[in-house]
Amino acid sequence: MKDIVFDDFRNWMCxxxxxxxxxRAAKLSPTYLLTHESGIVGDVINQIDRTVWSKSLFDLYSDRIKGAELLFYVNDYKKTxxxxxxxxINGSTIxxxxxxxxxxxxxxxxxxxNAKYLKKGKxxxxxxxxxxxxVDPHAEGVAESKYSHSERSFDAGANWHTDALGEEFDVRGEYLVxxxxxxxxxxxxxxxPAIDLADHKNSGKIISRFSIKxxxxxxxxxxxxxxTIxxxxxxxxxxxxxxxxxxPWQPGTRIKTPGRFLQIRVFLKTKFADKTPIIKKLNLTIHTEQLPKPNExxxxxxxxxxxxxxSSYSFAYLQPHLRLDRLRKQYCLDDVIASGKTEIEQLALLRDWVHSQWLGWQSDKYPYCPPWDPLEILGTTKGNWGFGMCTHYGATFAGCASxxxxxxxxxxxxHHCLAEVWYETGQKWILxxxxxxxxxxxxxxxNGEPINALELHYALNLDEVDKVMSNKLPQKVIEPMDRYVETFCRFGIPLRNNHLTHAEPAELDHGYRQYHYDGYLWWSDNPNPKYSEYSLQxxxxxxxxxxxxxxRIFTKVANKLGMxxxxxxxNMPNFSYFSVDIKGKQIEKTDSIELMWELDMGINELCVRAVNMFGRKGRVARIVVNYNK
Structure with a gap:
């Protein structure tokens, strides 16, 4: 019998x-956001005056709250x-x-x-x-229209309509409230995460034959x-x-004859908004039976x-596609990076190429804002059929790198947009x-090491921006990042990079106005977010x-001697196969997650790495064992 104790839940997905x-405890978040729209569209306006009013409805499951913050999108409107x-609010005027x-x-x-204006229910x-x-219009037609939580009155609140939003009174949707x-x-x-009941510290040790009761x-x-919990x-x-x-997932706290790997899912529930359950510590008691050990x-x-x-959030990766092949071949992307001797040089060559494809916004020539599809962006900007702002530089780099x-x-x-890429050499995401x-x-x-947005954000918070340098490879110019550092006061990501093949979901005209889309994941320095208008934080x-x-490699002594x-x-997106080397010689390409390794007497070495569908190789995992009978 052994115990596994969990008193730190920071690596659990939540x-x-x-x-x-x-x-070092887990509990419910101190605030939560209610919204009825995704903020996909941000250009349908409803004017409000002495007789034309607007109304939004929100349900509260509990009135035992400290208050709330009402958020409504106005872009750059300042007349109020x-x-x-x-x-x-519920009949009270502010x-x-x-x-x-x-x-x-x-x-x-x-x-x-103030909480006194709010109540349980509607x-x-x-x-x-x-x-x-x-207004964010409903995407469906009339036959498929959703229940609307947004209404409009044309007689100072005497009568209300749910299908008269928009300037022409013909839009059904939701206010960006x-x-x-x-x-x-x-x-x-x-x-x-998946817990290895035989090696919960992930030390890589060799597991003897055993049975979990x-x-x-x-x-x-x-x-x-x-x-409740x-x-x-x-x-x-x-x-x-x-x-x-x-x-499958099964309720309860006792598991009979489980496999070697286990996951735990916990639901924290409350009936009252001023009460939360708390998990301070969890304990797994494992009852095992050791099987007879071989004479080796x-x-x-x-x-x-x-x-x-x-990550707690799933991410939709760009997959092999004919449009991807077209982007790579039409713009000769392999030639663009060919002279780079290192990974960082290749990324810099690609970034510099994207930077040189068009000149700034050009919105005065043709005011069309293309979506994040790199092929459309490049075709639009090169033909002066639209403009390309920072959003499009970032999207084009991300698409071409992918x-x-x-x-x-x-x-x-x-108010800026760029890209991050997984930097294989440094085993991290970088800007x-x-x-x-x-x-x-x-x-x-x-300090000469490429950084990501969170590292730059921390430098900004700690007033250490003087340490941040701008490396302008391939021009070989390194200088202090003395402008635009403050833009990293907040940052977010779309939970996908497949814009080349999928137009939706997306915020229309992203960056042309303020950010209204509720589909991005945003960083927050604490559980009560400063930018409180977004759900995913x-x-x-x-x-x-x-x-x-x-x-990673997980080992277990096989039933057969010497094995x-x-x-x-x-964790490789677009996985193709494992490349397995034994004693420095490639012996197998396999897509199987299992392998029987026959050992020689003495020292044995095995290396394995994943390779994706584009031929890019991942990090090597390596184990060395000594075998004696």
Whole structure:
């Protein structure tokens, strides 16, 4: 029998309703956002005056809250700074003047709402007298139209209509109005990484033959009145979930005859917004039976393999496609990077090429904002059929890098857009800024090492921006990043990089106006976000900077003498095969996650790495064992 103790949940995957990063405990987040729209469209305007009013409805599951913040998108509208708006909340009137200091930089007006105005159930927020609201239309036709939480009155609130939004009174949709509730959400979910019951510290040790009889889960839990904590588990014989090899999720805290690998899922629930359950510690008690050991000795001499970092959010990767082949061949991308001797030089050559493809915005020539499809961006800008701003430089770099086999994604900062790419040499994500201004076309460094957005954000918070350098390879110019550093006060990512093949979901005309889309994942320095208008926010670094292109090896003594049973685990997008080397010689290309390794007497060495469909190789995992009979 042995125990595995969990008292730090920072590496567990959590939804946006869980706070597990601020201290060594897990509980519900202190706030949550209510919204009925995704903010895809941001150019349909509703004017508000003395007779034409607008209304949004929000349901609260509990009235035991500290208050709320009402957020409504106005882009650059400022008239309510001098001509106030009336907010009528459940019949109570508040005079609202836009405070430019509280607008931050995102185009969202905001008003704190005292808890006394709010109630359990349906809450009405009426906008009257002056101002504007924007509308996100329902995408479906009339036959498929959703229930609308947004209404409009043309007689000062006497009658209300749900299908008369927009300037022509013919739009059905939702106002870009959101409510940040200062109270605990009704429920949150957290999930452990796969736990190796035989080697929970992931030391890479060789596992003798054994049988797991049962596992019992217990913990140090706080459950105030009205709160509950529920557990589910699943287990299997492979290091990562495989529906053919794993059980389904099952409720309860006791598992009989599980596989070697186990996952735990926890639901934290509350009936009251001022109460949260807390998980301080979890304990797994494992009952095993050791099987007879063979008359041989297999000793682990060395193990060099990474610790995987998992994101709580799924990511849609660009996959092989004819349009990807076209982008790579039409623009001769292999030739663009051919002279680069190192990975960072190749990335710099690609970035510099993207930077040189068109000149700045050019919105005065043809005011069309293309989507994030690199082929359309390049065709549009080269033909002067539209403009290409920083968003399009970032999207083009990310698409071209992905076409060449790297994994790259767009990164959004405050009024700027660039890209991040997985840097195989450094085993991390790093920034690549393709433009448009001459101050860009660089990667950013601290102490000579390329950095990502979070590292630059930390430098900004710690007032250490003097350490940040702009490396303008291939021009071989390194200079202080003395401009635009403040744009990293916030940053976010789309949870996909397949814009070359999938137009949606996406924010239309991203960057042409303020940010209104609610589909990006944003970084927050603490669980109560400063930029409170977005649903998807995290203070867990792994949610932004998960690891990829890596392989791990799990070993077990086989039934046959002189054999090790190996399991491989990888986190490579677009995986093709494992390349396996024994004693420095490639012996196999396999897509199987299992391998029987026949050992020679004495020292044995095995290396394995994943290779993707573009031929790019990942990090090598290596083990060395000594075998004696």
């Amino acid at each position: 939804d946006r309703f869980i706070n597990s990063q601020s201290r 700074q001098t001509h106030p708006m009336k907010l009528i 005079v609202h003047r836009q405070d430019p200091n509280r607008m931050l930089t995102g185009g969202w007006d905001r008003r704190r709402i 809450n009405e927020f009426v906008f009257a007298q002056n101002g504007i609201l924007f 959101r409510l940040r509730v200062n109270g605990f959400p009704h429920q949150g979910t957290m999930t452990s 049962s596992v019992q889960l217990s913990g140090d839990l706080e459950k105030p009145t009205g709160t 529920l557990f589910e588990t699943r287990s299997g014989s492979t290091p990562s979930f495989n529906p053919r090899k794993w059980s 000795l297999i000793e682990l001499i060395e193990s060099d393999q990474p610790e995987f970092i998992y 076409a060449l086999g790297w994994v790259s994604r767009v990164l959004i900062v405050d 690549q800024d393709a433009g448009p201004c001459r101050e860009y076309d660089a990667n950013y460094e601290i 995290t203070s867990r670094p792994g949610d932004f900077y998960w690891s990829i292109n890596q392989t 090790l049973h190996l399991h491989f685990e990888h």
